[in-house]
Amino acid sequence: MNFSELGLSKPLLEAIARAKYDSPYPIQVQAIPSILKQRDLFGIAPTGSGKTASYILPILQRMQDKPQNKGRMIPILVLVPTRELASQVAEVTENFARFLPRKVKALAVFGGVSINPQMMKIYGTDILIATPGRLLDLLSKNSLNLNQVEVLVLDEADKVLNMGFKEEVDQILAQLPKKRQNILFSATSEESVGGLIEAMLQDPVKISAAPDTVSPDLINQYAYRVPMEKKGPFLRHLINSGDWSQILVFASSIRAANNIVTKLNKNGIDALAFHGDKSQGARTEALHRFKNGKTRVLVATDLAARGIDIKFLPLVINYELPRSPKDYVHRIGRTGRAGAEGEAISLIAEEDLHHFKIIQKKMKKHVQLRSIDDIEF
The missing domain is CATH 3.40.50.300 (P-loop containing nucleotide triphosphate hydrolases)
Incomplete structure (x- = not known):
C-alpha cells in the first residue's frame, strides 16, 4: 500500500516523499484513516513500529485547514513520558511539516532545562509535545491555555504510568475541554493502561502493530x-x-x-x-x-x-x-x-x-x- 491510498492531502504526500518515506508501516495503515475521521483511537505499538508518523501525519493534515495560531491556546497536545521522546516527536513533526503550505509550529517542552526559554517559545505553537511534569509547571505560570485543545495524544501511556505520572495526567485531563479527539498508544497490553482508556476514550478504534514489527x-x-x-x-x-x-x-x-x-x-x-x-x-x-x-x-x-x-x-x-x-x-x-x-x-x-x-x-x-x-x- 502507498501513502496516497490513506486519504492524505497532496501537499502532505509531497512532504512524505521529500522525507524519503517509501511506504507506510502496518500501524500507519491502520491508524491514519481513523484519525483523519476524527475517531478516538487506542493502539498497541512498540517502539520502532512507526507510531509517531501514524498520528503526526493526520494531525498535520488537520492543521492545514486551521488559521495560524497567534496566541497561547494550544490546539494539539502530545503527552510523552521522557524528554528524549518529546524531542524525537518534535523532530518527526518538523520533518513532515517542512514543505507544507500552512506553516505548523511544533514545540517540545520537558524538565531538566530552564523553563524560561520554553515559556517564551510557546506563543503561536500549534503542536505542543510535553512531559507531564513540565506541562504542569508551565500551566502554573499561566504560560499557556488548554481550553481549546482539539486533539490529545498520549504516547507510550504504559511508560507514563510506570514512571508514576498518573496523578499529573489526571490533573491535565481535568483542564482539557470535554469535546476533543483522543489518541492513546501503549507499547504493551490494553490491561496496562485500562484506567486511562476509560478516562480518555469514547468508542475508540482499537489497532495494533503487526506482530513481527519488532520481533x-x-x-x-x-x-x-x-x-x-x-x-x-x-x-x-x-x-x-x-x-x-x-x-x-x-x-x-x-x-x-x-x-x-x-x-x-x-x-x-x-x-x-x-x-x-x-x-x-x-x-x-x-x-x-x-x-x-x-x-x-x-x-x-x-x-x-x-x-x-x-x-x-x-x-x-x-x-x-x-x-x-x-x-x-x-x-x-x-x-x-x-x-x-x-x-x-x-x-x-x-x-x-x-x-x-x-x-x-x-x-x-x-x-x-x-x-x-x-x-x-
Missing part, C-alpha cells in the same frame, strides 16, 4: 560466556573486530555506563554515555552525534534509551542483562526494526546464566551460548 525472529542473537573481569576487554574486541557503523551498548546502571565509556575512550574507541545523570544538553548532543555517525558507540541505561529511535541500527550489545525478559526484548528491538535485520550480542557472566535461561524461555527462542576460550583478545 526477536528478525534479530540474529548471539551470546558469549564471559567472566566479569573479562567483559571490558571482550567488549573492546567485539567493537574492533566488526565494521558496524553504530553500536548501542546497554549497561545496568549509570555508574556502569560511565565506567564502560571511560575504558573505551582510554583504548581509542569513541564512545559517549547516555543516562539520566547527564544534562539534557549533553544527552541531546550525544544522541545527535550517535545518529549522525560522529560517535560510533553509545552506552545507555534502559530508562534513558526509551527515546532512542534509529533506523537500521546494526548492533545492540548487552554488556549486562536487564532485570526483566520484557526489557531484554525492548533492548534488542532497537535493531531489527520494521522488517530490517539486525544483530544483538549478550555478554553472559556465571551469575547471569540462570537469568538468561529465563529470558530465553519467556522469549520462546533459544540463543546458543558460545565460549570465548579460543578467541584471542
